[in-house]
Structures are given as structure tokens and as C-alpha cells.
Amino acid sequence: MAFLELQNVCVRYGNVEALHGISMRVEEGEIVTILGANGAGKSTTLLSISGLVKPSSGGIFFEGKPLHTIHSFDIVKRGITQSPEGRRVFGTMTVLENLQLGAFTLHDKQRSNTTLEWIFSLFPRLLERRDQLAGTLSGGEQQMLAIGRALMGEPRVLLLDEPSLGLAPLLVRSIFETVREINQRGVTVVLVEQNARAALKLATRGYVLEVGNVVMEDSAASLLANPQVREAYLGS
Amino acid sequence: MEEFFQQLLNGLAVGGIYALVALGYTMVYGVLKLINFAHGDLFTIGAYLGMTLLVSSGMAGSLSPLLVLLVVFIMVALLVALVGCLLERAAYRPLRKANRLSAVVSALGASIFFQNAVMLIYGARLYVYPEDWRPDFTVDILGFTVPGVRLLVIMASLLLMFALHSFIQRTRTGAAIRAVAIDQSAARLMGINVDRIISLVFLIGPGLGGAAGMMVGIYYGQIDFTMGWSYGLKAFTAAILGGIGNIPGAMLGGLLLGVIEALSSAYISMAWKDAIAFLVLILILIIRPTGLLGERVADKL
Numbered sequence: 438m439a440f441l442e443l444q445n446v447c448v449r450y451g452n453v454e455a456l457h458g459i460s461m462r463v464e465e466g467e468i469v470t471i472l473g474a475n476g477a478g479k480s481t482t483l484l485s486i487s488g489l490v491k492p493s494s495g496g497i498f499f500e501g502k503p504l505h506t507i508h509s510f511d512i513v514k515r516g517i518t519q520s521p522e523g524r525r526v527f528g529t530m531t532v533l534e535n536l537q538l539g540a541f542t543l544h545d546k547q548r549s550n551t552t553l554e555w556i557f558s559l560f561p562r563l564l565e566r567r568d569q570l571a572g573t574l575s576g577g578e579q580q581m582l583a584i585g586r587a588l589m590g591e592p593r594v595l596l597l598d599e600p601s602l603g604l605a606p607l608l609v610r611s612i613f614e615t616v617r618e619i620n621q622r623g624v625t626v627v628l629v630e631q632n633a634r635a636a637l638k639l640a641t642r643g644y645v646l647e648v649g650n651v652v653m654e655d656s657a658a659s660l661l662a663n664p665q666v667r668e669a670y671l672g673s
Numbered sequence: 674m675e676e677f678f679q680q681l682l683n684g685l686a687v688g689g690i691y692a693l694v695a696l697g698y699t700m701v702y703g704v705l706k707l708i709n710f711a712h713g714d715l716f717t718i719g720a721y722l723g724m725t726l727l728v729s730s731g732m733a734g735s736l737s738p739l740l741v742l743l744v745v746f747i748m749v750a751l752l753v754a755l756v757g758c759l760l761e762r763a764a765y766r767p768l769r770k771a772n773r774l775s776a777v778v779s780a781l782g783a784s785i786f787f788q789n790a791v792m793l794i795y796g797a798r799l800y801v802y803p804e805d806w807r808p809d810f811t812v813d814i815l816g817f818t819v820p821g822v823r824l825l826v827i828m829a830s831l832l833l834m835f836a837l838h839s840f841i842q843r844t845r846t847g848a849a850i851r852a853v854a855i856d857q858s859a860a861r862l863m864g865i866n867v868d869r870i871i872s873l874v875f876l877i878g879p880g881l882g883g884a885a886g887m888m889v890g891i892y893y894g895q896i897d898f899t900m901g902w903s904y905g906l907k908a909f910t911a912a913i914l915g916g917i918g919n920i921p922g923a924m925l926g927g928l929l930l931g932v933i934e935a936l937s938s939a940y941i942s943m944a945w946k947d948a949i950a951f952l953v954l955i956l957i958l959i960i961r962p963t964g965l966l967g968e969r970v971a972d973k974l
């Protein structure tokens with residue numbers, strides 16, 4: 438079994454099924470990207486891994502042990518954290534308080550301080566704005582904060598949901614560079630992106646979702662070269 | 674001058690009680706976006722429990738009355754906290770995923786249940802609080818003679834508010850409570866056990882409310898089973914005044930409402946004090962629809 442594995446996962450919102458039995462696997466140390474149009478089910482996939490939505494059937498396994506049967510807080514403790522779509526920083530709390538909440542499940546203060554220093558070195562802007570309310574940050578800074586907050590949980594798997602959404606191109610490049618740096622530190626990354634080209638350049642492998650189904654699965658290089666992918670997601 | 678000073682202190686005492694009750698409304702609203710209509714009844718339960726415990730502590734006669742009062746006060750807070758926590762389990766948690774209206778109906782049902790329970794157990798008559806434990810000393814401040822009970826009530830409520838504020842602002846659990854109030858899903862992604870935080874809020878809010886109920890008994894010397902209704906309404910008003918969901922807002926709203934009420938009953942008209950208090954509320958809400966310390970819209974973005 439793979440490091441992280443989804444087996445025939447179905448997710449329903451009320452009467453509507455958003456995922457129709459998808460299977461994915463992520464090996465340790467990889468960057469896997471999930472591509473797909475709006476409403477394809479990308480966010481739902483990440484939320485099901487984090488336990489915020491539960492599969493109606495199928496299973497999700499991390500290091501061979503089920504995730505779909507345990508609570509979201511235990512999933513964080515197992516080492517899976519997420520920077521959600523739309524950033525979702527705690528706007529009326531300071532940057533530092535947001536980061537500290539990222540380490541909520543951890544109890545080694547000294548290690549958290551080391552992680553904090555690392556995050557400040559990845560995102561010096563956060564250090565400058567440490568005591569500012571998160572709601573007053575720019576979109577790009579909030580994205581850095583959302584990623585930094587997820588890193589504070591010392592994840593072994595980092596789930597990123599559209600980190601480039603609404604950011605200027607230069608900033609997007611810098612965020613993607615940082616994701617590579619994080620991955621080189623040994624963190625496995627699952628990256629959901631609209632910006633397919635950049636995501637595929639960064640990733641080792643990719644999945645393409647269409648209305649709740651996995652329609653393609655390949656190495657990032659092959660997906661980049663695939664005419665169908667090029668037409669549907671790369672605009673050429 | 675003397676009249677003003679005494680009424681100001683009286684207002685702070687009553688306002689402190691409002692504030693403690695308002696905190697329960699505002700904290701529960703913060704994490705569940707639900708008005709706990711049974712909160713006023715938990716306050717009543719606090720008042721009656723305090724009376725019963727004081728009466729039955731008669732054998733502790735050799736102890737200093739203030740010590741007995743303190744012990745009973747803490748016991749009341751803990752017991753009502755427990756009732757609040759059970760209330761959440763029984764009446765609100767099963768409906769967490771149902772629509773909002775179901776929870777409101779459940780809250781109203783719980784309120785009726787508690788009010789009738791108190792009436793059945795104690796009867797509908799008015800009760801006089803045990804005199805033996807009523808602090809009867811006085812203190813001279815700036816040449817004025819101030820009843821000690823008034824100072825005790827002010828001090829107790831300020832102390833509890835200060836403790837709560839420090840807990841919410843300075844501890845990890847306090848930060849988790851704030852996070853759950855801001856964005857429950859994001860809080861879950863931090864690894865926060867949201868159910869546990871909600872239980873905690875249903876311990877703290879009712880605990881403070883129950884303590885406030887006992888403070889009314891001690892301050893005025895009498896209680897009745899409908900007190901939860903009038904105080905609940907005032908405290909709810911105070912929570913709205915400060916900005917519902919906002920903890921410092923509830924404290925400020927409560928104190929302000931108490932002082933406005935006391936001063937207007939002294940200087941304008943006793944009979945019109947409630948009307949005046951509500952008039953002030955309406956004026957403030959016209960000027961600041963989110964309440965005094967309510968979230969600015971920018972914070973929500």
C-alpha cells in the first residue's frame with residue numbers, strides 16, 4: 438500500500454455525490470498535483486483526506502492505517518495538515534497567533550520555535566507582520582500565512598488547495614519555489630491547482646479530475662506533453 | 674455627590690452581574706451562532722442552588738461567613754457549569770447538523786423545562802436569601818459609607834471577568850476558543866477538537882451565569898423563579914450592546930447597562946429606568962449596528 442492512498446472514495450453532500458469513487462496514491466517525498474475544472478471535486482478530495490468530510494464509501498489510508506474512521510484532530514496529529522482553499526486565516530487574530538494555532542496539537546515548545554524560525558525564513562514578510570492582525574494582510578501574505586500555519590503542525594503530508602489563487606504572477610512563482618523548498622525538507626505535498634502548467638512543472642505525478650472522477654493519472658512530464666491535457670488545462 | 678457615587682457603585686454591581694450573564698450568551702453565540710435561551714434559567718438555578726447550599730451549610734457555623742460564602746459560590750459555579758454542559762449534550766449537540774430553527778426550538782424547550790423544574794422543586798413563591806451569610810460590613814470610601822456587599826459583588830465580577838479575559842487571550846485553549854468562533858472548519862484543520870471546545874464554552878458560560886445568580890441573591894437578598902427571564906433579557910441586551918460574540922463587548926455592555934439603569938432611576942425616574950436603558954440601546958445600535966465592540970466588516974474579509 439502507498440504512503441497515502443484513497444480507495445474508491447465516494448463523498449456526498451446531502452443528495453449530491455461530489456466524488457464518485459476515486460482512487461489515488463501518493464508516495465513518500467512526492468509532490469502530487471490534482472488538476473481539474475471548477476467543481477471537479479478537488480477541494481472535496483483534500484477535505485476528505487483531512488476528515489472534514491467523510492466518505493460515504495471507500496477508504497483513505499495513511500501508512501496503511503485508515504484515516505476515514507478517525508476524527509480530523511487525530512488526522513492532524515498523524516501528520517497531515519492543510520492550507521485550505523481561500524486561505525481561511527483567522528482574521529481577527531495576529532499573524533503569530535495564527536501560526537501558533539497551527540501547532541495546536543504539538544507540545545514541544547522548543548521544536549515549534551525552530552519550526553517558526555524556519556517559516557519566517559521561508560516567508561520573511563510574516564516576520565515583519567508578526568503582530569499585525571491577519572485580516573489586514575494582503576492576499577499574498579495571507580496565503581503565506583495559511584501555508585506557514587499548516588507547516589507549524591510539522592506535517593509529513595502537506596495539502597495545498599489552490600495556493601496561487603488570486604495572486605500576481607511573480608508571487609505565484611515565489612510560492613511555488615517555496616513549495617519545492619518545503620518538499621526538499623522531506624514533506625510530501627499534495628497540490629491542488631488551477632495553474633496547471635506551474636503545478637505540473639513542480640510535481641512528480643498528477644491526477645486529472647472531471648466531475649468527481651479521476652480521468653487521467655500519469656507522471657507530470659507525460660501529462661505536460663499530453664495533447665488532451667494541453668488543450669483542456671494548459672490552453673494550447 | 675453622595676447620591677451619584679452610590680448609584681454609580683450600585684450600577685457597577687448590577688452591571689457586573691449583567692456582564693457575567695452576558696458573557697454566557699456571547700460565548701455560546703460565538704462558537705455555535707446560537708442564542709442559548711435557557712441561559713437565563715441556568716442563572717436562576719445558580720441563585721436557588723446558592724440558597725440551598727447556604728442554608729444547608731448551617732453546621733459550618735464555626736467558619737467565617739465570608740469563607741462559607743466563597744466555598745458555596747465556587748460550588749454553585751461548578752454545579753451550574755455541569756448543568757450547562759449536560760444541556761449542550763442533550764439539547765444542542767444532537768441538532769448541530771439540523772437547521773437553525775430546530776436548535777432555537779430546543780433552546781426554548783430547555784428554558785421552559787428548567788423554569789418549571791425550579792418552580793416544581795421550590796414552589797412559585799419569593800425566597801429570602803439566608804441572612805446569616807449576607808455580608809453586613811460597610812467600608813468608607815472618599816468619606817462615603819459603602820455597603821460591603823456592594824463592593825464584594827463588584828470585586829467578584831471584575832475578578833471573574835479579568836480571569837476569563839486572561840484565559841481567552843493568553844492561553845492556548847483560549848486561542849482555540851477564539852479560532853472556533855471565527856471559523857470552525859479552519860479550526861478543525863488546526864487539529865482543534867471543536868466538540869470539546871464547545872463543551873468547554875458550555876462549562877464557562879453557565880458557570881459564570883450561575884455565579885451571577887447567586888450574586889443577585891446575596892446583593893438583593895431575595896430571589897424568585899422568574900428572575901432568569903428579566904435578568905436574561907437585560908444580559909442579552911448587554912451582549913447585543915457590546916456586539917454579540919465579542920467577549921470584551923459583553924463586559925462593557927453589561928457594566929454600561931447597569932450604570933445607565935442605576936443613574937437614570939436615580940435622576941430621571943425609577944419607573945422608566947428599563948425604558949431609558951432600552952432607548953440607549955436602540956440609539957447605540959442605530960449609530961453602531963454591530964454593537965460597541967462588534968466586528969468591523971473589514972475583519973470578516
Ligand SMILES: Nc1ncnc2c1ncn2[C@@H]1O[C@H](COP(=O)(O)OP(=O)(O)O)[C@@H](O)[C@H]1O
Binds near residue numbers: 473474
Ligand atoms: N459544502 C457543500 N455543499 C454542497 N455541495 C458542495 C459543497 N462543497 C462542494 N460542493 C459541490 O461538490 C462539487 C465539488 O466541489 P469542490 O470539491 O469544491 O470542487 P473543486 O475544488 O474542484 O472546484 C461541486 O459540484 C460543488 O458544487
Ligand SMILES: [Mg+2]
Binds near residue numbers: 480
Ligand atoms: Mg476547490
